[in-house]
Amino acid sequence: MLKPFVLALTVLSGFTGLAYEVTWHKYLAILLGAHSEATATVLGLFLGGLSLGYWLFGALSRRLVRRARETRPLLAVYGAVEAGIGIWALGFAWIFPLVRTASVALPGEGALGFAFxxxxxxxxxxxxxxxxxxxxxxLTQALACDLGDATRVHAQIYASNTAGAFAGTLATGFALIHWLGLEGTLVAMGAxxxxxxxxxxxxxxxxxxVVELEAGAASPLGAGVFALYGGVALLVGFAMMVLQTTVIRIGGLSFGSSEYTFTIAVAVFVVCIAVGSFAVSAFARIGRFALPAALWMLAxxxxxxxxxxxxAPYWAHLVRVAFRDxxxxxxPFYGGAFLALLFAIGPAVVFSGAALPLLFHALRREVGELGSQAGRLYSVNTVGSLLGALIGGYALLFWLDLHHVYRIALGALALAASLATLRQLPRVRPASTAALLIASxxxxxxxxxxxxxxxSSGVFRERQPRDWTFDGPSALTRYYADARIVSYDDDPNSTVAVLEFGAGRTQRRALVVNGKSDGDTQSDYGTTAMLGVLPALFAERAEHAFVIGLGTGITASELSRLAETKSVTVAEISPGVIAAAPLFDFANHAVSRNPxxxxxxxxAYRTLARSGGQYDVIASEPSNPWVTGVEMLYSREFLAAARGHLTPRGVFCQWFHRYExxxxxxxxxxxxxxxxxxHVAVWTVNYADVLLLGFRDPKWALDLDRLAARMQQPDFHAVLERFETPDLATLLAHETLPLGVVxxxxxxxxxxxxxxxxLSFVAGRAFFTGSRGSLPFTGYGAPAEIGRANSLLRRYRARNGAEPILEATAWRACRAQLPGCGALVAAVSNAQSGALAPFADLLGARGSRQLERMQRLLDAKQPPAAPLPARISLDEARDWTGLFVDNYSHAVPFDPARLLEVWQRCGLDGRSAEACDRGLRTAEQLVRGDAPPDREKWGLPQ
Incomplete structure (x- = not known):
């Protein structure tokens, strides 16, 4: 009964070990950053500590065996080891803030600061x-009953620990951190x-x-034997880490670079390693051919x-379209993705799981002392993994692409298999083995x-079958059939491609990072330009700016072209994006050479936090938050760091998206x-992009005269003209939630x-469904009152009294598909009879009917043209309500009393009485303004 119970505990220990690795990685990303150097460093430190532990505890088990001939001290020591891990985990959340404080206090920037x-x-x-x-x-030393049983016991321990790691990978990646947070996860695992x-x-x-293995049982060539087998273990560790890193990168290009993709890719490797180890434990007898055969099969x-x-992107697309969005x-989709990866790479990885137990078996036959040899073997293997992470998964990618490092890993496996063949199969002539290696x-x-x-096709964004879906992998070339790839680079952080469309005056280029477009010189110009110019308009001055994410360089370019701007610092995490910057010089006025x-x-977080300067404008347009690591740039801690680096009247501008x-x-x-x-205001650029403005001091935020004057400065005016914003009225169409509403x-x-x-979990699920998010409804109570008072467009109209301003604003709002389009058109219609002609094509037949209803909902001075029917249906009441909620504009606000009137007439039959009564109570709540209305009680889509 001892061994089954110990193996069960080993499973749980493996579970906690992977949970710690994932959680500590996120903690240390706060300290070191999320860039590739930091990731490689964290993995290297973890593997280095693990390797040191294998070696130290292998030596310790040897000494314990020589002192005592029973398992008591071994199991007690291991109990103390597990307890020590738990105590460290419980104290980590208290230690980390002290370390972070020391980090900020220590001198040094750049490489010196990173070294500290x-x-x-x-x-x-x-x-x-x-x-x-x-x-x-x-545990290998403690559980083995005799020398013949040692390999089976060792493989069972390794497999059980790895099986627990598999469960820990999935649980942590999909649930624990989301439910408990980092500290809660550490506390649970520590317990x-x-x-x-x-x-x-x-x-x-x-x-x-315990198994008594005297030194005399060792082979006289023990040192040389271990050197050979240790070399094989090191090569396997190196190769498997490089291959795992490459497969994870390919997985990101195929399924999207989310936390979930990383989790299932790691889980496949871990579970297959466990299967390979269990397979070794099942054999009653292991021949000398087993190790070289396993290594050659692995290669x-x-x-x-x-x-x-x-x-792989094509096959991942087939998996994706098999599931509803x-x-x-x-x-179920990620379960299917896991099974697809398991089918594709599982057989190969299973042989890697068998490699270490088979190496242990070879050493066990030739050299004594089980615990010591297991410790030394796994220590060397982990050093190989460390080298694979630092060299193959990081350093080489500055010069090579993923397929190059993959082939280097294959060469390492071929060399490992050849060395094992030389030692295990003496009948095979060395010349034959050498010839096989050279040919390989x-x-x-x-x-x-x-x-x-x-x-770089990025077809993971296609959630429904397309006309090419079932045409085979060659269909991927048709996805961007009209594009030319002018640059491609696998850097340590990302896979970066530059696509070119058209030629001459119609030429445009798109930056594709990890299969996902991160900027287009034409379609994204308005968003990227406005991201820099809008906060500069509101800031007291725009002398010094900080831009998060280079992208196509347009944000940095438009800021640098302002006459008052002296410097623009751009933090970019990807070396490939920086290398591609000159390719966009034609569209951003050569920002890569701009002094x-x-x-x-x-x-960006680390760069900004360690910069000693203050900035008038900070513009942040990172990638989507479902991308691993990007969520840090939306966190409360990062925003606080950004606020701390703003000048007293500086402005922070944060991009976010409504799509996916x-x-x-x-x-x-x-x-x-x-x-x-x-002090927060929300502006909408178009149907997809939202800009959040954060003010330290809102002194200039409501000053229309100053805003108009800055717009007329030649530099600002030139930028605004480039994205068709010639006047203040057109600009103000983009204001959605005025200052103070949020x-x-x-x-x-x-x-x-x-x-x-x-956010990474919430955004990851939203990315899966491909849904479109909406800004929260704020047309009630205090938010509505503040919005009415602070709406810049409403103030502008009140001051100028010119209705053509409203028409120009409505036209811009509808063309850009902004949230206020319907309400603004209704206001134009109420103010000017016959003013709807320009909007006819935008409205259509259904739009005209909805417009009539929105005209009635407006807070207009004149009474409605026609009374409501005495009774209306529940569906009609909900349609009125949907128009009120989805089209509400603080510039031309709807009147809640008009909606209440609708619900007071709800109910054509008794079957809808309960729903109508619920809707009426919600409308009364809206009129009172004491709480936001509940869409569910109104029966509106969530």
Whole structure:
């Protein structure tokens, strides 16, 4: 009964180990940043600590065996190890703020500052990672009954621990951090480790003799033998880490670079390693051919996989279209994606799971001392993994692409298999083995490069079958059939492609990062230009600006072209994007060579937090928050850092999107923003893009005279003309939630924090459904009153009294598909008879009927042209309500009393009485303005 119980505890220990790795990685991203250098460093520190632990506890198990001939000290020591991990986890949340404070206080910027932080990060995770290295060597020595049983026991321990890691990967990636946050996850796992430690201490009372392996049993060539097998273990560790990194990157290009894609890719590797280890434990007898056969199969299967990986986006597309774009299908889809990855790469990874137990078996036969040898073997293998992470997964990608490093990993596997063949199969002539190795390396070198058109297609955004969906992988070349790939680069952080469309005056280029468009010189010009110019208009001055994300360079360019601007600092995390900057010089006035613009390669949070300057304008347009790591730039902590680096009357402008989003995600972003900035306004660029303005001091935010004067300055006027905004009225059409409305709404719910990163999960689900989010309804009570008072367009109309202003504004709102289109057109119609002719094509037949209803809903001085019917249907009441909620504009607000009148007439039959009564009570609540109305009680779509 001892061994099954110990193996069950080992499963739980593996679960907590992966949960720690994921959670600590997110903690250390706060300290070091989310850029590739930081990611490689964190992985290197964790693997380094693990390797040290394998070696230390392997040596310790050897000494314990020599002192005592029973399991008692081994199990007790392991219980103390598990308890130590738990204590460290419970104290981590208290230690980390102290370390972060020390990081800020330490001198040094750039490489020096990063080096200081690496030392601090090492102090945080190397000690517990070292303790985690005790599992394999101690338990292998403690549980083996005899030398013949040692391989089976070792494989069972390794497999059980890895199976727990598989469960921990899925649970942490999909649930634990979302539910508990980082601190809650550590507390839960720490408690589990304390329980495991207590169980092992209790088990230590049931002692028995351990396997006694005297030094004399060792082969006289033991040192040389270990050097050879250690070399094989190192090569396998290196290769598998490189291959795993590459497959994860390909997974991001195929399914989208979200937390969920990363989780299922890691889970596939971990579970297959467990299966391979269990398979070894099932064999009663293991021949000498097993190790070289497993390694050659590992190399052959990954070589075969090479030819299919470039088409992975196509096969992922087939998986995606098999599931509906509804929230209910979210988990089934990722279950299907997991099975697809398992089918594709599982067989190859299973052989990697068998490699280490088979290496242990070979060493066990030739060299004694189980725990010590297991510790040394796994230590060397982990060093290989560390080198794979730092060299293959990071350093080489500055010069090579993913297919190059993949082939280097294949060469390492071929070399490992050859070395194992030389040692395990002495009848095979060395010349034959050498010839096989040389032939393998030549074949690997001659493998064709992967095609950028396949990998950068980005078809993961297609949620429904297209006309090419079932035409095979070659259909990917038709996805961007009218585009030319002018640049392609796999850098350590991202896969970056530049696509060119058209020629001459119609030429445009798009920046595609990890298969997703992150900017287009034409279609995104208005958003990227407005992102920089709008906060500059409201700021006291725009002498110094900080831009988050280079993209196509248009934001930085338009800011740099302002006469008062002296410097623009741009933080860009991707070396590939920086390298591609000259390709966009034709569209951004050569921003890559602009002396005002300073490009900084690094994580924006870290770059901004460690910059000593104050900025008049901070413009943030990172990628979508469902992309791994980007959610940090929407967090309360980052916003607080940005606010702290604004000048007293500076403005922070944050981009967000309504496409592939949800009401929940938008409210979470707004709630977090308002928790940092007391003065917030929301502007909408078009149907897709929203800009949040945060003011430290709102002195200039409502000053129309100053705003108009700055617009007429030649530099500002030139920029505004370029995105067809010639006058103040047209600009004010984009104001959606005036200053103070978001704060007055006091949106209920949590905020997005680095320590409880909700947004990545919420945004990930919204990306899956491809839904379109809406700004929260604020046409009630205090938000409506503040919106009415602070609406710049309403103030402008009141001051100028010119209705053509309203018509120009309505025209812009409808052309750009802004939320206020319907209400503004209704206001134009009420003010000017016959003014609807320009809007006829936009409205259509149904739009004309809706317009009549919105005219009635407006707060107009004249009474409605025609009375309502005595009774109206429930569906009609809901239609009126939907128009009120979806088209509400603070510039021309609807009258809640008019909606109440509609609900007072609701009910053509008794069947709808209850729903009508519920809707009436909600309308009365709207009139009172004491709380936001409940869409569900009105029966409106959520």
């Amino acid at each position: 932080d690496v030392v601090l990060a090492a102090a945080l995770i190397v000690p517990p990672a070292t303790l985690m290295g005790g599992t394999i060597p101690i 589990a480790n304390l329980a495991i430690g207590a169980a092992f201490v209790a088990l230590s009372r049931r002692s028995r003799a 052959i299967l990954f070589a075969a996989l090479y030819f299919g990986l470039e088409t 509804i929230d209910f299908a979210f988990y 390396l030549i074949a690997i070198a001659l493998m064709p490069a992967w095609r950028p058109a396949y990998l 005002k613009v300073k490009l900084v390669h690094g994580d 989003s949800s009401d929940e995600a938008i409210e979470l972003v707004l709630r977090t923003y308002a928790s940092v900035f007391d 704060g007055a709404a006091a949106l209920p719910g949590p905020v997005h924090s680095l320590y409880h990163p909700l």
